[in-house]
Amino acid sequence: MNDAAKHQSGRKIIKVALVGQPNVGKSALINSIGNARLKVGNFSGVTVKKEVVRFVHGDYEFEITDLPGSYSLTDYTIEERVTKKYLDEGEYDLILNVVDSTNIERNLYLTTELLALNKKIVIALNMTDEAVNEGVHINEQQLSKILGARCVKTSALKKTGIDELIDAIIETYNSKLPDLHLQFSEPFEEEIANIVDFLQAKKFQCKISLKALAIKLLREDRQAYQRFHEEPIWIELLPIINKAYQHLYLHYGTKDLEDIFNDEKNAVAKGAVAETVVFEKDNRLSLTDKIDVLLMHQVVGLPIFLFMMWGLFQLTFDIGSIPMDWIDAFFVALIDGTKNFLGHTELASVIADGAIAGVGAVVLFLPNIIILFFGIALLETTGYMSRVAFLLDGFFHKFGLHGKSFIPLVTGFGCSVPAYMAARTLKNDRDRLLTLFIIGFMSCGARLPIYVLFVGAFFAEHHAGNILFLIYISGALLGILAAKILKMTVFKGKDEPFVMEMPRYRMPSFKLIWHTVSGQALMYLKKAGTFILMASVLVWFASNYPKQPELEQAYQVKIEQAVDDAQAKALSNELALSKLENSYLGMIGHASEPFFAPLGYDWRMAVALETGLAAKEVVVATLGVLYGLGDDITEQHTGLIEKIRENISLPAGISFVVFVMIYLPCLAASMVFMREAGGWKYLGYLFIFTTVTAWLLSFAAFHITGMLV
Amino acid sequence: MTLDKLSKGESAIITAIYANRELKNRFNSFGLVKGARISVEERSLGKKTIRVRINKTRIALRSAEAEKIEVKA
Numbered sequence: 001m002n003d004a005a006k007h008q009s010g011r012k013i014i015k016v017a018l019v020g021q022p023n024v025g026k027s028a029l030i031n032s033i034g035n036a037r038l039k040v041g042n043f044s045g046v047t048v049k050k051e052v053v054r055f056v057h058g059d060y061e062f063e064i065t066d067l068p069g070s071y072s073l074t075d076y077t078i079e080e081r082v083t084k085k086y087l088d089e090g091e092y093d094l095i096l097n098v099v100d101s102t103n104i105e106r107n108l109y110l111t112t113e114l115l116a117l118n119k120k121i122v123i124a125l126n127m128t129d130e131a132v133n134e135g136v137h138i139n140e141q142q143l144s145k146i147l148g149a150r151c152v153k154t155s156a157l158k159k160t161g162i163d164e165l166i167d168a169i170i171e172t173y174n175s176k177l178p179d180l181h182l183q184f185s186e187p188f189e190e191e192i193a194n195i196v197d198f199l200q201a202k203k204f205q206c207k208i209s210l211k212a213l214a215i216k217l218l219r220e221d222r223q224a225y226q227r228f229h230e231e232p233i234w235i236e237l238l239p240i241i242n243k244a245y246q247h248l249y250l251h252y253g254t255k256d257l258e259d260i261f262n263d264e265k266n267a268v269a270k271g272a273v274a275e276t277v278v279f280e281k282d283n284r285l286s287l288t289d290k291i292d293v294l295l296m297h298q299v300v301g302l303p304i305f306l307f308m309m310w311g312l313f314q315l316t317f318d319i320g321s322i323p324m325d326w327i328d329a330f331f332v333a334l335i336d337g338t339k340n341f342l343g344h345t346e347l348a349s350v351i352a353d354g355a356i357a358g359v360g361a362v363v364l365f366l367p368n369i370i371i372l373f374f375g376i377a378l379l380e381t382t383g384y385m386s387r388v389a390f391l392l393d394g395f396f397h398k399f400g401l402h403g404k405s406f407i408p409l410v411t412g413f414g415c416s417v418p419a420y421m422a423a424r425t426l427k428n429d430r431d432r433l434l435t436l437f438i439i440g441f442m443s444c445g446a447r448l449p450i451y452v453l454f455v456g457a458f459f460a461e462h463h464a465g466n467i468l469f470l471i472y473i474s475g476a477l478l479g480i481l482a483a484k485i486l487k488m489t490v491f492k493g494k495d496e497p498f499v500m501e502m503p504r505y506r507m508p509s510f511k512l513i514w515h516t517v518s519g520q521a522l523m524y525l526k527k528a529g530t531f532i533l534m535a536s537v538l539v540w541f542a543s544n545y546p547k548q549p550e551l552e553q554a555y556q557v558k559i560e561q562a563v564d565d566a567q568a569k570a571l572s573n574e575l576a577l578s579k580l581e582n583s584y585l586g587m588i589g590h591a592s593e594p595f596f597a598p599l600g601y602d603w604r605m606a607v608a609l610e611t612g613l614a615a616k617e618v619v620v621a622t623l624g625v626l627y628g629l630g631d632d633i634t635e636q637h638t639g640l641i642e643k644i645r646e647n648i649s650l651p652a653g654i655s656f657v658v659f660v661m662i663y664l665p666c667l668a669a670s671m672v673f674m675r676e677a678g679g680w681k682y683l684g685y686l687f688i689f690t691t692v693t694a695w696l697l698s699f700a701a702f703h704i705t706g707m708l709v
Numbered sequence: 710m711t712l713d714k715l716s717k718g719e720s721a722i723i724t725a726i727y728a729n730r731e732l733k734n735r736f737n738s739f740g741l742v743k744g745a746r747i748s749v750e751e752r753s754l755g756k757k758t759i760r761v762r763i764n765k766t767r768i769a770l771r772s773a774e775a776e777k778i779e780v781k782a
Contacts, residue, residue, distance in 0.1 A: 021738075072738035076731060103765040106740040258730055262737045292767070298754045390769040394757030397771065403758075497732050497774050501739060502760060502767035 011061045014173050017087060020098035021110055022069030023383070023503035025126050027051070027512055028156035029098055030064055033166075051515075057166050060173075065092065071501075073113045077427050087117060088223065093173055094120035096165075101131035101138060101153070102504075104277060108269035111147065115182045118212030120175075121149045122168050128153040128161065135280030143276040148181025180211040183271075184264045187251045191218060191244035198240055202233050217241055218248070219261050288383075288504045295384070296502075301391050309410060312375040316368055316414060323367040331360030350540060358536020358667075365668065366521060369418045372411060373520050376422060377513045379407075383503040385425065393498055399480045400487025402431040402498070409435065409479070412442030413472070416669035419444075420676045421520065428496045434486055436677050440665045440690060441479025443472055446616035447660055453620055454657050457644040475661045482693065524672070539614045539667070542584040551578060576625050585610065599659065599698045600652030600706075609659060615666045650709055655702035662694035710782075712747065713759065713775035720748035721780035728777040736778070740766050747780065 020026040030053045051066040067086055068079035075081050087095070097114050099107040104125070114121060125131075125138055140151040150168040154161035183189070195214035199206075206213050216224035218241070228234050245257070252260045295301055335352040342348035379385045385404070393403030404425050411419035419439045426432040443451075448468075455467045555575040562568035580586050581603075589607030596606045604626040612619040620640075627643040644653070664670060664687055674683040715721060723745050726733055740763045741747070750767070751760040760769050 072734060074731075074734045074738070076735055105764060106738075106766055109738055109740070256730075258734065262734070262742070266737070266742050288767075292751070292760075296751050296760060298752065302754075386769065390758050390760060391753060393769075393771065394753050394755050397757065495773070497735070498758070498769070498771045499732070499735050499739065499774055500769045502769055 011056065011059055013061045013063060014094070014169065015092040016062060016064040016169065017090065017092040017095050018064050018066045018098065019083060019087070019095055019110070019114060020069060020126075021071050021100065021107055022501065023506075024069070024098050024100040024107065025156045026069065026098045027066060028509055029124060029126055029154060029162075030066060031509070031511055032156045032159050032162060057170075060170055062166075062169075064096070065090070070110065072110055078429075079427070087114075087119075092119075094122060094169065096122050096124060096169065098124045098126050101125045101127050102134055102136055104131075104136070104138065105269050105273045108272055109265055112182060112265045112268045115147060115149065115180070116212060116215050118177070118180050118208040120172050120177055122165070122172050123147065123149055123151040124161075124165055125151055125153045126156060129155045129158050134286070137278040137280070139276045139278075143272060146181070146183075146272050146275060148178050177209075180209050180215075182215075182268060185267060187247065188218075188260075188264055191247060194244060195237075195240060198237065199233075202236075204233065218244060218257070220257050286504075291505055292387070292502070296387050296390060301387070305388055305391055309407075312372070315375065316371045316418075320367040320371050324364055327360070327364050327366070331356060331363070334360070349544065350537060354537040354540030355533055358539075359533055363525070365415060365417050366525070368415055369421065369524055370517060370521050372414075372418045372422065373517045374513065376407065376425065377516045378508055380425065381506065381508045381513060383505045386500050386502050389498075389500060390502065397495075397498070399484045400491070400495075401435060401480075401483050402426055402428070402496070405431065405435040408439055409442055409476075412439040412444060414445055416440060416442075416444050416665040417524075417672050420669065420672045421524065423676060430491050430493070431496060433677060433682070434483055434491050436673060436682075437486060437686060437689065438479040438483045439673075440669075440686075441475050441482060441662065443475045443661055444616070444665065444669075446666065449617065449620045450612075450660050451657060453623075453641065453644065454653050457641045457648075458650050458653050471657065471661065478662070478697075486689075536614075536667070539585075539611075542588070543580065543611070545584055546582070548579060548582055551575070551582070573625070580607070580622075580625060595695075598702075599655045599695065600649065600702045601656065602647075605648070605652070605656060609656075609663070612660070613664060613667060613670075615668070616660070619660070651702045651705040654705050655698040658701045659694045659698040662690055662697060664690050710780055711776050712749075712761070712778040712780050713756075713772040715749045715780065717749055717752055719782075720746055721782050722746055723778060724781050725779040726777060727779065728774075732774070732777070739768050740764060741768070741778065747778075 018026055018030065033053070033055055053062075053064045053066065055062050065086070067083040070077075070080040070083040073080065073084045073087065075084070086092075095114055095117070097111055099111065111123060123143075125140060125143075128138075131138065138151075138153070140153055144151045150172055152161055152165045152168050154165055184192070192211060192214045195217060196210045199210045199213070204210070213224065217228075217237075228237065231237075248257070248260055249255050252263070254260065295304060335356050338352040338356060339348045342351065376385075379388065388406065389403030391403070392406045396403055396405050405423075407425065408419045408422040411422050416439055419442070420436060423432050423435045423439070426435055451468055451471050452464075455464050455471075459467050552575065555571060559568050559571045559575075562571055581590075586603075586607060589603045589610060592606050592610070593601075593603045596609075601609075604623070607626060608619050608622040611622045623644070624640055627640065627647060648656070665673070670683060670686075673686060674680060677683070677686075710721070712721070712723075723741065723743055725743065726736055726741070728736065736742070745763050748762050749759055750762050753759070756772055758769055758771050759775055760767060761775075762768070
């Protein structure tokens with residue numbers, strides 16, 4: 001015990017690394033400890049969540065780092081990389097390995113890897129209650145002896161064995177590191193002994209035991225080799241290791257060391273189970289199996305899932321709209337209040353119309369995000385999400401997507417912001433990026449007003465519903481097609497294998513779900529909020545500057561001299577129009593006219609599209625201003641529909657709708673995309689990808705309809 | 710015979726796994742090892758994905774991955 005590890009209160013700090021395979025009730029176990037305080041962060045450099053739990057027990061203060069669930073210490077997933085790195089390089093006093101008692105053999109596979117690290121270790125045989133129910137009886141004293149580590153039976157659900165577990169941790173912490181107990185097969189042990197003898201003879205000093213070091217060398221552990229490279233005894237050690245390899249190759253009939261070591265680990269796990277576990281014959285179908293017969297059924301499984309998704313979206317967008325109205329009302333009041341308080345000054349405008357309006361637009365989505373993530377967390381913690389991937393992977397894989405891509409894509413029809421965040425359920429980077437890139441093709445709710453306006457202008461009323469449906473469906477089909485193309489070009493390469501455990505169904509823990517949901521909601525507010533604040537102020541500036549005092553004065557005079565209200569209103573519209581035309585945004589609109597000309601748009605349509613980059617809702621309002629109707633306009637406004645019909649040709653209108661379907665989502669969504677994809681460069685790629693696609697297809701739409709009419 | 714050829718309800722013993730190291734490690738950590746008894750519990754429509762069981766572990770995998778697992782009845 002060094003003094004550095006002492007708390008100012010005199011309590012000793014025990015740092016515990018919590019390790020276990022996924023779905024063994026790791027988080028539930030530490031959450032069942034009474035006075036625990038949870039702190040959530042990220043592991044450095046990755047988006048993997050890091051949870052640290054602190055609590056006091058007697059003279060000790062515990063600091064437990066909950067490492068992400070890992071089937072083994074390999075580099076297969078980000079989670080496993082994080083866990084491996086922490087165990088190799090992190091600072092901790094001992095490892096707490098949580099094991100699913102009902103599935104002990106497979107769990108001990110990870111345990112053998114942990115034992116090979118030669119650290120102090122305590123094993124929690126969790127889910128003891130369920131194991132007993134299923135007729136699995138473990139002799140934990142015997143198992144402790146075989147593994148050389150304290151094993152304690154626990155149940156996070158029934159809250160049993162927790163105190164014993166804490167005592168075992170304290171005891172292990174205070175005792176010295178035991179010798180490595182792991183017993184491999186004879187030939188393997190022989191080679192280990194050879195290396196250990198040599199190192200001992202050379203009086204080699206090492207932090208871990210020599211046996212553990214020998215195992216690392218035999219496994220071709222890169223770090224162990226890098227260290228030895230600098231040691232003078234390397235020259236002498238090399239032939240010994242070489243000979244060991246030759247013996248092992250001969251004995252196992254393979255040159256794959258990983259295979260050999262895996263075989264050994266399996267043998268250890270199997271052996272330990274054979275000696276310590278009694279399985280009563282249990283031919284009953286478990287509850288999970290019974291549920292799976294229905295939920296994973298090849299015919300009815302899919303309809304059941306679709307029904308559940310339908311329910312989730314009803315909840316998200318129907319119930320979500322209630323608090324959204326409150327939030328909207330609150331921000332409108334706040335904007336008015338600010339303007340009244342500060343007067344109609346530039347400062348008031350930048351704070352109210354720029355900052356508050358922009359941040360309000362972000363906060364507005366919060367209820368959606370909370371409900372949706374609550375639903376997703378529910379699907380994940382109950383174990384249903386893996387079944388969904390199973391059901392849908394066949395279809396999505398054809399287009400280079402993953403079964404789990406479904407949820408973010410469908411969410412995209414509501415709003416891209418939560419959709420981008422929902423893509424987190426995809427663990428593989430390439431799958432996630434590909435999904436992120438095509439979410440925008442699923443037309444979000446905010447684009448609906450634009451479609452309604454243009455469909456109303458160009459099509460008979462009784463066709464409108466069909467045309468709208470066509471727009472949404474063709475967007476989705478385009479998205480899936482785009483996925484296929486991206487997969488064949490940018491994201492090409494071998495398919496990520498699809499091998500997933502279907503965990504046992506569990507009753508959700510609302511405490512755990514709340515942790516996840518609140519964490520995600522806060523992260524959304526914090527991260528999207530800061531960017532949005534900056535960007536909103538920028539957009540405000542672009543549409544309000546440079547100032548044109550002469551123009552305003554001239555119009556002010558005209559408006560005062562107006563004969564009636566109608567004329568005054570027309571004049572102030574004209575003023576708004578020329579102010580916008582001469583603002584930086586208007587200049588950009590004019591400058592980009594040549595770019596949009598082949599699609600049949602004038603500068604006004606160009607500006608409308610560009611303001612749509614801030615928020616799609618703004619497009620209709622901008623068109624209202626630009627076609628001289630004022631800015632408090634909605635898609636139902638017959639005046640605007642008339643104006644659109646008069647000023648825009650049918651081919652240009654259709655081309656405009658196509659562009660809106662495909663081009664970059666709103667600012668809030670773009671910022672969230674940037675965060676989730678992992679950098680500005682991806683936003684750049686998305687901008688280029690969507691703009692080029694939108695331009696080409698709009699160009700085609702313009703000319704094809706031009707030929708037809 | 711390879712695993713993807715088994716029908717629903719059939720079981721067999723794994724005799725060899727022909728996959729790259731990464732996938733093989735994955736299989737191993739799920740308990741899919743040489744000598745283990747594996748049974749097919751469900752196949753999705755079109756047989757694109759299958760669900761298998763080893764001891765108490767239920768695993769879903771694509772037929773393309775199942776092809777890499779050699780089994781005998």
